[in-house]
Amino acid sequence: MPAAYSGKHPNYDSKDPLTATRFFDGVALAAETAGLKGQDKEIVKNALSYLDSQTAQKWGLLKGGHDPYDFKRWRKLVMQILPKSSRHDLGSMAHMEDICCDTKKRPIGRDEKAAYYEFALGFKAEADLLLESGIIANGDLIVKFLGGLKPSFRDTLNKCLSCQGPLEGAEEAPHDKEDPYTLDIVISTATAMVDVAAVGPFGAVASTEEDAEYL
Incomplete structure (x- = not known):
């Protein structure tokens, strides 16, 4: 997956929650391209590294965002805490x-x-x-x-x-x-x-x- 410093990774704009779906889709695609199927720990850690520190700290507290890592479950829980307008x-x-x-x-x-x-x-x-x-x-x-x-x-x-x-x-x-x-x-x-x-x-x-x- 792209390194956080590369600038070529999926991005999430905390000022625009509507970008969350695009961010997670991008992370999933990057993980698939990198052959990381089933390696949730690496996928989630990379995704967190792409976020600003405040967002990463908040999202990382959700289930799946820390050990035991579960990207699919984590994504669902993140989407559920975002404003409704960005979830639908x-x-x-x-x-x-x-x-x-x-x-x-x-x-x-x-x-x-x-x-x-x-x-x-x-x-x-x-x-x-x-x-x-x-x-x-x-x-x-x-x-x-x-x-x-x-x-x-x-x-x-x-x-x-x-x-x-x-x-x-x-x-x-x-x-x-x-x-x-x-x-x-x-x-x-x-x-x-x-x-x-x-x-x-x-x-x-x-x-x-x-x-x-x-x-």
Whole structure:
């Protein structure tokens, strides 16, 4: 990878957080070109050396920015502490907003299996890309997902999640009171509830969301 003094390395402008994505993409490309696949310690250390001292000190405190080094995880956490305007890729976020648009106007009930699956599958596909890029936080996506559900469905889902408790080993989700679950757990729990509701308490298809509350 280029040396910090060479002037030929990726640059990040702390006055313009929008340059963060370009910086990390440049670091990843430089590491790949140098044949450093899997050598996270060297990649992260080089990336930190390209930053001004104040930024390097701050970012280096995040998980993955020190031993044990993990470039991918570190990049995600850095992107999450930047201002929202710098984290959101306009194209990807536009796709997500399109998916959520109709459900904001008409939220989905637990008994609407077809509508739910169309929403959940599309949402999950786009969310995976956004999380992979590290440009939006897990908790922000959960808020968007829950916003597409009817209040009664959302409340019941929250109760189910509370009973489960945070998933052990769910590294991608912050383990705190504000954001204790991964998006995958939230969606899989909601999907299971929809599948059960579609069958009904006595083996018949549930005709209303209220019927599903027996389960």
